[in-house]
Amino acid sequence: MKLLFYAAKIYDKKSFDPELENYPGVEIDYIEYELDSRTAALAKGYEAVCAFVSADVGAQTLEVFKECGVKYVLMRCAGFNNVDTEKAKELGIIVKRVPGYSPESVAELAMGLALAVNRRLYKAYNKVRENDYTLRGLRGVNFFEKTAGIVGTGKIGAAMARICRGFGMKVIAYDVYENPSLKDFVEYVTFDELLEKSDLISLHCPLMDSTYHMINLESIKKMKDEVILVNTSRGGLIDTQELIEGIRLNKFLGVGLDVYEEETGNVYMDRSDEIMEHSVTSRLLSFPNVLITSHQGFYTKEALAAIAQTTLQNLKDAEAGIRNDNDVA
Numbered sequence: 001m002k003l004l005f006y007a008a009k010i011y012d013k014k015s016f017d018p019e020l021e022n023y024p025g026v027e028i029d030y031i032e033y034e035l036d037s038r039t040a041a042l043a044k045g046y047e048a049v050c051a052f053v054s055a056d057v058g059a060q061t062l063e064v065f066k067e068c069g070v071k072y073v074l075m076r077c078a079g080f081n082n083v084d085t086e087k088a089k090e091l092g093i094i095v096k097r098v099p100g101y102s103p104e105s106v107a108e109l110a111m112g113l114a115l116a117v118n119r120r121l122y123k124a125y126n127k128v129r130e131n132d133y134t135l136r137g138l139r140g141v142n143f144f145e146k147t148a149g150i151v152g153t154g155k156i157g158a159a160m161a162r163i164c165r166g167f168g169m170k171v172i173a174y175d176v177y178e179n180p181s182l183k184d185f186v187e188y189v190t191f192d193e194l195l196e197k198s199d200l201i202s203l204h205c206p207l208m209d210s211t212y213h214m215i216n217l218e219s220i221k222k223m224k225d226e227v228i229l230v231n232t233s234r235g236g237l238i239d240t241q242e243l244i245e246g247i248r249l250n251k252f253l254g255v256g257l258d259v260y261e262e263e264t265g266n267v268y269m270d271r272s273d274e275i276m277e278h279s280v281t282s283r284l285l286s287f288p289n290v291l292i293t294s295h296q297g298f299y300t301k302e303a304l305a306a307i308a309q310t311t312l313q314n315l316k317d318a319e320a321g322i323r324n325d326n327d328v329a
């Protein structure tokens with residue numbers, strides 16, 4: 001079975017190649033090109049392709065795949081908002097993903113972002129490097145005995161809830177389903193109540209029509225003053241323009257984003273020599289209380305190994321006609 005691996009980085013090869021010995025018969029060709037409707041044609045002669053969060057797996061891409069004979073699309077990530085699942089079903093292309101790889105890798109980054117914006121660690125690091133030992137601009141708050149509001153208590157949200165409990169925080173949550181494993185210490189509330197009561201709000205629900213721009217000026221106005229907002233889920237959960245308005249209203253002690261609306265053209269690219277015109281990301285970065293990382297929640301040794309293992313198992317299952325919870329189409 002030949003697998004074409006889009007948008008490959010050195011670390012992908014390092015995590016997938018060792019795993020191949022458990023999957024004899026699978027041969028991977030790694031290419032650096034991102035997957036979209038133009039690069040889809042490169043998959044001619046491959047039965048399977050592997051793609052990541054910034055790929056465009058829309059209707060056009062899938063139609064090209066169908067013409068090329070691609071049967072399986074393996075998403076090496078949890079989110080699949082970039083896949084036209086209805087089109088894939090219509091064309092009979094099987095799409096699988098990796099729903100749960102080391103949820104702690106993302107949850108620990110979420111808490112890292114919360115701590116970093118709270119105590120302005122990025123500023124403190126630069127100040128001391130510049131021989132500036134003053135504390136101006138670095139004042140934070142204790143997390144101990146504050147309220148953490150977790151939006152979406154699936155695998156990652158649950159891990160974040162446990163971390164917040166470890167910090168001595170009261171943990172409240174909003175989800176369309178309650179997670180029974182959290183019943184001992186998490187109180188489920190309405191979304192509005194979560195906005196009103198939380199000192200730290202962390203987003204962990206998928207991007208869907210019902211969650212698109214769930215953080216907007218209206219919801220921001222319901223939040224406490226000096227709230228900390230963290231998003232490690234998907235950029236589209238937050239209306240960036242309205243977040244900027246909220247920041248200007250002095251609503252936030254800090255905002256930590258591992259994902260953001262404009263990331264598709266940026267993630268894993270070095271654009272340091274470019275002038276970013278009309279970029280809301282640049283606008284966000286102009287605020288002292290905003291920290292942005294480039295979609296690195298999954299980037300731990302443990303998570304990468306789990307992604308490689310599950311992706312190759314997904315291919316084996318797809319070939320064997322096994323349908324399971326990893327299927328999105």
Ligand code: NAI
Nearest residue numbers: 078079152153154155156175176204205206232233297298
């Ligand atoms: P999961 O499927 O285990 O949990 C998602 C939770 O969101 C579920 O409990 C679900 O009921 C809930 N939910 C669905 N609709 C909702 C709504 N309207 N309001 C509130 N909650 C709602 O997913 P998991 O593994 O916890 O991942 C969460 C998200 O994290 C993924 O969708 C993905 O976008 C993102 N992610 C980000 C990574 C990164 O590198 N930054 C890596 C992996 C995932």
